Amino acid sequence: MMRFLPMSLFVLALAGCSEPAQTDTSNGAAGEAAAAAPDVDAAVMAFYEPYMRAYATGDPADWDRPIFSPAVRALVEQWKTGFNDQEVAELQDFAWLCECQDYDHTTFKPTIKSEVQPDGKMATADVDLDIGWGESREAQLQLVLEGGQWVIDDIRSEGFPEGLKAALAMAIQNNAGAKS
Numbered sequence: 568m569m570r571f572l573p574m575s576l577f578v579l580a581l582a583g584c585s586e587p588a589q590t591d592t593s594n595g596a597a598g599e600a601a602a603a604a605p606d607v608d609a610a611v612m613a614f615y616e617p618y619m620r621a622y623a624t625g626d627p628a629d630w631d632r633p634i635f636s637p638a639v640r641a642l643v644e645q646w647k648t649g650f651n652d653q654e655v656a657e658l659q660d661f662a663w664l665c666e667c668q669d670y671d672h673t674t675f676k677p678t679i680k681s682e683v684q685p686d687g688k689m690a691t692a693d694v695d696l697d698i699g700w701g702e703s704r705e706a707q708l709q710l711v712l713e714g715g716q717w718v719i720d721d722i723r724s725e726g727f728p729e730g731l732k733a734a735l736a737m738a739i740q741n742n743a744g745a746k747s
Contacts, residue, residue: 569600607690607710612677615696627740630647666724671698679692
C-alpha cells in the first residue's frame with residue numbers, strides 16, 4: 568500500500584499545478600473571443616505613446632492616426648473637407664486624446680481602467696491623464712475590435728461631452744452651413 572502513496576501524492580501535486588477545468592460555458596464563443604482579443608490597456612497605452620516622447624517633425628495629428636474605427640474615420644474625412652489655409656477648423660486647435668495644445672512628454676502619464684464587454688468586441692477605457700505641469704484630464708474611450716485590433720469608436724471628455732462622433736457631426740454641419 569505504501570507503494571501507491573507516492574504516486575497518489577504525485578497525481579495530487581500535478582493536479583494542484585494545473586489550471587482548473589473551465590466548466591462554465593455561459594459565455595461560449597464570446598468568452599473565447601475576449602480571451603483571444605489583444606490587451607485593451609496595452610492598446611490604449613499605444614494610443615498615447617506619441618505623447619510620451621518628444622514630438623518629431625512629421626508626427627501626424629490624432630485625427631490622421633490609424634487608431635479610429637471606420638465610423639469615426641468616415642466622419643474625420645468628411646470633417647477634413649472643411650480645412651483651408653486661412654483658418655483653423657473647428658476641433659483642429661487641440662490634440663483630441665489629451666485635450667491639450669501642449670503637454671510635457673517627460674511626465675505625461677495615462678492611468679487606465681478598462682472593461683471588455685462580454686461579447687469581447689467592445690470595451691471602455693476610463694483614462695486619467697497627467698499631461699504635465701500639475702494638469703490632468705479625464706476621458707472615456709469607447710473601443711471596438713476591428714481586424715484583431717482595438718480602435719477608438721468614440722471619446723467622451725470635457726471637450727467632447729456628447730462624444731467625439733457627435734462633435735464631428737456638429738462641426739461638419741457647421742461647416743456646411745458656413746459654405747451656404
